[in-house]
Amino acid sequence: KGLWATMQIAVIGLLIGIAIGTLIAVVRVMPKYKLLPRILDKICVCYIELFRGTPMVVQLLIGYWVLLPALGITVDSGVPVAVIVFGLNSGAYVSEIMRGGIQSVDPGQMEAGRSLGFGYVATMRHIILPQAFKAVLPALANEFIVLLKETSVASFVSVADLTYAGNIIGGNSYDYLFPLLMTAVIYLALVMFFTHLVGKLERRLRNSER
Numbered sequence: 001k002g003l004w005a006t007m008q009i010a011v012i013g014l015l016i017g018i019a020i021g022t023l024i025a026v027v028r029v030m031p032k033y034k035l036l037p038r039i040l041d042k043i044c045v046c047y048i049e050l051f052r053g054t055p056m057v058v059q060l061l062i063g064y065w066v067l068l069p070a071l072g073i074t075v076d077s078g079v080p081v082a083v084i085v086f087g088l089n090s091g092a093y094v095s096e097i098m099r100g101g102i103q104s105v106d107p108g109q110m111e112a113g114r115s116l117g118f119g120y121v122a123t124m125r126h127i128i129l130p131q132a133f134k135a136v137l138p139a140l141a142n143e144f145i146v147l148l149k150e151t152s153v154a155s156f157v158s159v160a161d162l163t164y165a166g167n168i169i170g171g172n173s174y175d176y177l178f179p180l181l182m183t184a185v186i187y188l189a190l191v192m193f194f195t196h197l198v199g200k201l202e203r204r205l206r207n208s209e210r
Contacts, residue, residue, distance in 0.1 A: 002165030009082045009159070010147045011144075012087065013082075014088030016084070017093070017143070017147075020087065020090075021095035022094070024099075025089065025101075027097040028041055029103060048095060050092065051088055059085050059089060060153065060157045063081050064078055064158075082154040082159050097143065101136035101139075102129070105131045106190055112127070126181075144197065149193070155167070166183030167180070
């Protein structure tokens with residue numbers, strides 16, 4: 001059950017992060033000729049600095065112990081809070097990954113799309129973003145691995161994740177060595193498995209480019 005909670009937080013958190021990060025990246029690379037794009041860019045920069053500049057544990061604690069009571073929301077489990085906070089935090093990092101991917105695409109691609117009659121959004125959606133996603137897929141996979149390991153702090157908001165489960169078993173058996181050692185082995189096995197998938201993905205991308 002702890003492993004299932006860990007995977008839920010990591011997978012859904014990354015999907016939320018990709019959605020938020022892609023939107024922020026598109027806003028940040030927009031031409032700044034008008035006032036609205038400049039305002040949106042400042043808001044995105046503040047968002048990135050906020051979530052990259054504060055510890056994940058503090059964000060979790062604020063979300064669970066401050067924001068939820070302030071909004072009058074009660075939850076039976078900390079998993080939804082952890083998913084949202086991990087997604088928001090991941091969005092800040094994914095936005096920089098996606099921004100680098102978008103900027104790595106030849107500027108002529110945007111000019112070609114606009115010359116064919118596409119607007120900025122349509123060009124970004126149909127031409128630029130597909131190429132950018134291909135370029136940053138390995139980096140996104142590595143972000144998932146980082147999220148997977150960082151879920152170990154979710155126990156601070158009453159999430160029975162993998163680390164929490166190992167700690168509870170150790171407390172019940174008065175022997176922390178074997179449960180925590182097995183917890184570390186499970187994390188290591190997961191990271192090695194996903195690292196292997198990332199390696200295969202990178203090789204396939206290189207082959208398709210050739």
